[in-house]
Amino acid sequence: RRKIIMDVDTGSDDAIALCAAMLSDELELLGVCTVGGNVEVKNTTDNTLRVVECCGRPEVKVYRGAALPLASTLQPWGLQAQELPRREGGRDQETAVHTDHLPLPPTSLREQQQSACVWLIETLLAAEDGEITLVPVGPITNIALAMRADPRILPKIREIVLMGGSHDTYPPTQAAEFNVWADPEALEIVLQSGVKVTMVSLDATSHACLDRRQAALLREIGSAPALLCAELVEHRLKASAAEGDADGTGVGAAIHDALAVCAVLHPEVLTEVEYTSCHVDLGHGYAYGETVLGRNYKFMEMPKNCYYARSADSQLFFDWLYGVLQKAAR
Ligand code: BDR
Numbered sequence: 001r002r003k004i005i006m007d008v009d010t011g012s013d014d015a016i017a018l019c020a021a022m023l024s025d026e027l028e029l030l031g032v033c034t035v036g037g038n039v040e041v042k043n044t045t046d047n048t049l050r051v052v053e054c055c056g057r058p059e060v061k062v063y064r065g066a067a068l069p070l071a072s073t074l075q076p077w078g079l080q081a082q083e084l085p086r087r088e089g090g091r092d093q094e095t096a097v098h099t100d101h102l103p104l105p106p107t108s109l110r111e112q113q114q115s116a117c118v119w120l121i122e123t124l125l126a127a128e129d130g131e132i133t134l135v136p137v138g139p140i141t142n143i144a145l146a147m148r149a150d151p152r153i154l155p156k157i158r159e160i161v162l163m164g165g166s167h168d169t170y171p172p173t174q175a176a177e178f179n180v181w182a183d184p185e186a187l188e189i190v191l192q193s194g195v196k197v198t199m200v201s202l203d204a205t206s207h208a209c210l211d212r213r214q215a216a217l218l219r220e221i222g223s224a225p226a227l228l229c230a231e232l233v234e235h236r237l238k239a240s241a242a243e244g245d246a247d248g249t250g251v252g253a254a255i256h257d258a259l260a261v262c263a264v265l266h267p268e269v270l271t272e273v274e275y276t277s278c279h280v281d282l283g284h285g286y287a288y289g290e291t292v293l294g295r296n297y298k299f300m301e302m303p304k305n306c307y308y309a310r311s312a313d314s315q316l317f318f319d320w321l322y323g324v325l326q327k328a329a330r
């Protein structure tokens with residue numbers, strides 16, 4: 001089984017990614033780190049614990065991570081709150097994509113005492129070289145912090161499969177995909193680390209869409225995690241309709257973060273993958289947080305540093321998610 005660590009800002013699509021990571025019998029989830037992003041870190045942590053309980057995996061430990069980005073004082077969840085009402089038609093509170101509390105009962109499970117960064121370093125240092133895959137699907141602050149604090153962790157990481165970046169897809173800010181916008185410096189540190197990175201970009205995840213019929217199929221499975229996933233997909237469908245199709249797909253609700261988990265096991269779910277150079281714009285102008293690909297640097301020699309996915313096989317993605325939930329329910 002593939003050993004992974006998830007790093008999440010749960011979040012609605014994060015919750016679906018977590019369910020899949022906890023329930024797939026091909027993955028060994030070593031622990032979950034949390035970060036402030038879609039909502040504040042106290043809420044991403046609490047939401048994550050609720051998902052752990054919902055999946056019946058109380059042994060999965062949750063480590064609270066960074067509340068704020070490395071180099072700025074911006075509060076990422078502010079974007080989710082401010083940006084959306086400006087869209088035509090506005091939005092009512094109920095259809096906000098991410099809410100402080102997932103539709104799950106409060107849990108008695110508690111987060112660990114250790115912080116995410118310290119636990120990441122300890123766990124990676126104790127591992128064999130190339131043993132552990134990191135799957136960050138929120139702002140990548142915790143991993144950048146750990147890399148800076150103790151670079152001896154680098155060879156221990158088999159690869160990083162992250163959700164973040166955009167090139168062709170209209171992102172939520174002028175130029176940056178949300179996870180990168182929420183901590184651009186952190187992603188640049190990770191991209192320069194020399195570790196193998198696969199970027200499951202917004203371009204790719206815009207194809208990881210589920211529609212009403214697929215949500216109903218998940219619902220039919222009937223287990224608690226399948227019901228949660230169905231409810232969250234339906235919620236995202238409602239939200240994207242209210243925001244004039246915020247995901248820009250017209251065909252369903254994008255379940256961004258779950259595609260990264262799928263890609264760990266089934267890299268072929270990512271299509272149009274290019275080995276390229278990717279750098280984050282760190283100038284504090286309009287393009288702050290934009291992920292700039294090699295092709296835009298034709299006049300310079302930029303070292304290739306990541307596999308950038310631009311598209312995805314939506315049928316394979318759904319079949320995988322459905323299969324994981326159904327098998328775990330038997
Ligand atoms: C990313 O931003 C968050 O809102 C989602 O959870 C996902 O990780 C998509 O841009």
Ligand code: CA
Pocket residue numbers: 008009010011013014037038137138257
């Ligand atoms: Ca996320």
